[in-house]
Amino acid sequence: MHYYRSHVLVCAGSTCVTSGCRAVKETILEGIKSHQLEEEIKVVETGCMGFCELGPLVVVYPEGVMYCRVKAEDAAVIVNEHLLKGRIVKQLLYQDPNTRKPVPLVKDLHFLSKQTKIAMRNAGLINPKDIEEYIAGEGYFALAKVLSSMSPEEVIIEIKKSGLRGRGGAGFLTGLKWEFTAKAQGTQKYVVCNGDEGVPGVFMDRSILEGDPHSVIEAMAVAGYAIGADQGYVYVRAEYPLAVEKLRHAINQACEYGLLGENILGSGFNFDVNIRVGAGAFVCGEETALLASIEGRRGEPRPRPPFPANEGLWGKPTLINNVETFSSIPPIILKGGEWYASMGTEKSKGTKVFALTGKVNNTGLIEIPMGIPLEEIIFDIGGGIPDDKKLKAVQTGGPTGGFIPAEHVNVNMDYESLDELGTQIGSGSLTVLDEDTCVVDLVKFFVEFCQEESCGKCAPCRIGTKRMLEILERITRGEGKVEDIEALEKLCNYIKNTALCGLGQAAPNPVLSMLRYFRPELEAHVRDKHYPASVCAFPFDSPCQNTVEGGVR
């Protein structure tokens, strides 16, 4: 085995690709060539490293020095100074916004050191196109363990012990879902991975598929063994071509290495994985709509029961889990359900990946044990709010979630605590809002999203979201009437209670949450035609209105 004294990792997640990491990699390779360092230094493309705010990212091992916002010109400097002479390039290091000091080593970054990476354990650290790098980290060992020393029932017991809950948003106990599907009648069963990730602002599924596709493949095979399925499908949204490409490559490699296909590891167990690409519909993240889409039918949800566990793909028992859920499975098998359950809270076990975005210094993906206070996420890991602005609220769960206002910022991040506040963990979206964010405008944006993505099958969602949006548009245009608020609230409660599927049932959540915590702001829009954050409407109110008594225009 050729010994390289240094590995240079270039993050090639979608965000860094758009920021120009390919040029950075090319420049590094050119520089290595011109200094004749090819035998010493290996350049590796990894999946998303998680700190997308700071990309393109380059990490040099063995030191573990992280360079951020690297442009092609900077790459040349890295080669000449660090790779050749061992001198760290100070101006490319990450600077802590609070101490204003550089933090050279990846392991010292608060953003990283406070995380507990389980689902994201490999993303950004390995080359996703090399199955052996996955295997080096005990990849496919979980599959080997279950095939050689565990019965399907024992596998399910372990998953149940872990307390893992569906990470896509519903939060249903994964072990229980596996058990239902295992018990369902039928010889043909399927395992489906939901990679639709339609919620705007979340991208952990993308990062896992791009950076660690094998963890999903392995987990699906483990699930297949547990429930009695020999065929899996990964449904990936069409807007993730890089993820599709990496996944396809990984599936082919796994087949080449005999880790997919027939008689895996000599156990007699067969499992195959195919990819199905979506066609641009948020509603296809809903499991029954997703199944319809795979079957080639119009992507619309259907009433449940029957549940997919009993009647799913082509009427057969089908297990559907989210990408992040699957990615958490191999460590649970290897280290045991109890290990996973030792993290988190009583009802929300394990870790969750959050996508931290908005008015916060460190945006990106963070994986933390459930139950950590939101405060710590925003101000410690997240590095606080830029420009010394005040925190207004954190929006969670995306367009079907609600607000956690500043006064509740010490809430523990688990399923139950957030439900009590009228919002949800959902897929893990955390959007930080500061005093300059108009809540009404943001809510209108979310309702617009749900309205556009409504499948149109049931009247409450199809027409209801449209009427909700029309009221909000009128309000943000300065034409709101006082009756609109009550009408809006009635409409929201009706849609929530009557819609056919989760999209419709949750579409009113941002509005209801706004009514709960920011009613005065909404009333200001409607009654006083006063726009506190100075975002909405026409005529436009000047920002100084916020600070000057009497509301001078």
Added chain:
Amino acid sequence: MMKQIKSVDELIKLKEAALNKIKERQIGNKTTIVVNMGTCGIAAGARDVMMAIIDEISKRNISDVIITQAGCAGMCEHEPMLEVIKPGMPQVIYGHLDKEKARRIVIEHVINSKVVGECALVQQA
């Protein structure tokens, strides 16, 4: 299909082999060799020293050694120089090196835990 893994044992073996591929990225209880690569070092032949060390380590399939560089140490007349930091041993700075001496350091100090006295400049406990 040469690559097909047919049993759990074969998987374990492949993992061990594959670990070598990414060991450089893993922080652990490793021996570190710091080669001075300042301009003076390079002029005196530090690159040859570096290549020799890499080659020796490759040949012997040693898995727990990190090689990094540092800039000029300020002792330019002693270049090429390197430092060996091995857990459980004093840190040793070596000087006036060439390819053969470099290889000796790998064999005697890194592998057999014996300081190469004639090249050693400084020893720190």
Added chain:
Amino acid sequence: MPMVTLTIDGKEVQVEQGTTVLEAAKKVNINIPTLCYLKDINVIGACRVCVVEVKGARTLQAACVTPAAENMVVLTNTPAVRNSRRMTLELILSNHPFECLTCVRNQNCELQSLAEAFGIREVRYTGANPEHKEDNSSVSLVRDPDKCILCRRCVSVCEKVQTVCAIGPQGRGFETVIAPGVDMVLAESNCVNCSQCVLVCPTGALCERDQTEQVWAALADPKKHVVVQTAPAVRVSIGEMFGKEPGSVATGQMVAAIRKLGFDKVFDTDFTADLTIMEEGSELLERVKTGGTLPLITSCSPGWIKFIEHFYPTLLPHVSTCKSPQQMFGALAKTFYAEKAGVDPADVFSVSIMPCTAKKFEAQRPEMNASGYQDVDVVLTTRELGRMFKQAGIDFNELPEENYDDPLGISTGAAVIFGATGGVMEAALRTVYEIVTGNTLASVDFVDVRGLEGVKEATVKVGDLDVKVAVAHGLGNARKLLDALQAGEANYHFIEIMCCPGGCIGGGGQPIPTNYEIRQKRINGIYTADEAMTLRKSHENPAIQQLYKEYLEKPLGHKSHELLHTKYTPRGQFKVD
């Protein structure tokens, strides 16, 4: 089947596992209101009108798709439920043109009925509505998507019952419209014009193309000699438009009413139905004798004909070359009859009253001009005829019965049963048996081919031959026979296919509603009419015998081929530019 016990509005009810809450409620006389629900065809829980409270459920549940479960507690009439249903209706109304007074379904619209029942007096949530173009391309039916409430019944009928899939939801969400795909209009699509979709549409989004004005104009034109023919199915359903029970045989009153409208002659399609049996029976015997293409398949259903032209064009040689009774009549009206009556065929205006909208398409097929003119000028549906009676102020139920005119008004019981599925087959068997064996039938009733089962089979001994027959109604059932035929597994001599479930009595031009129970009642009416007739075999029709003697010479003769037989047009399945 295991049973489950649940409580609905405090009443305990026991049902088979798998029964829905909606059906269970019916058992205790609770009629939960529905809108998109269509039993066995469209059960999708989409409109949310039938929501109920189920103890323990997070949200309201749609009764039509919720399976009854042991110990389930259901409340169907709480304030929350009523409020939700009201909101749903208001939202649907906010998206619906307020054109009731000028709508074809005025007073017969399910949305109207629900709005009335719920006492909707204002619509609180108004806003924008997508504007869709009316589709007038088809000669049979009209699409008005602005009135569509997206219940999906039409899609389900076209897909599941008829297996044509001519229309489906296009676009998404608020912009969804039910239309043929790829921006086609109906006339460009595979639509077979059967209007089963019209029968199930709860509103006026789909309706027949109304051609009554053309008929009024012809009736008022002193130069025109206006003759009319009436299909068998019309006489057992026209009464429904005047409050009679479905299946009431109102032939005499219908003839009287039509005569009152001012037609010069009131004739009967049944006449040419008997003629069809003569021609088709002979065609069957000819093919059997000479080793021609078997099985022979009937050809009187124009929806069925367009279907086979689109989907199974290679099987066209099996289809009888006989025209439908409507078209045979049309050809004779402007030749044989015009001659006899001394009228210039150019002045004959030939109208037909049909339970069918596909007949409107059939009448204007380019080859249907054997007389030298368009053989049938206008086809009106039963619904259009009913409206004409109302406009003319005719008190239908008080009319004394009258008879059809001679000679094209004489018919037998074998002709009237054309209106029911299996009727053409039975009529043919009555004649073929007696012609081949030379014996009289002990009983003219071939009950094996009657009834609402999708595909019926029978074997009838005719002399030395065991004649194997099959009957299908509804195009989904037709497909089963055609697929078997293509696979070489259809060992029949003769197949009858009717496009519409139940046969013509269930046609797309019939009074609305037309459901399973009503179809059954109309079928009963048909066989009642058959039994009441003195002559019940086509070959015994004296007017038909006279027609051959005087004019046609013999079945499948030269004149027959000229006037009474036709050819078909293989059509593709997809729009080709």
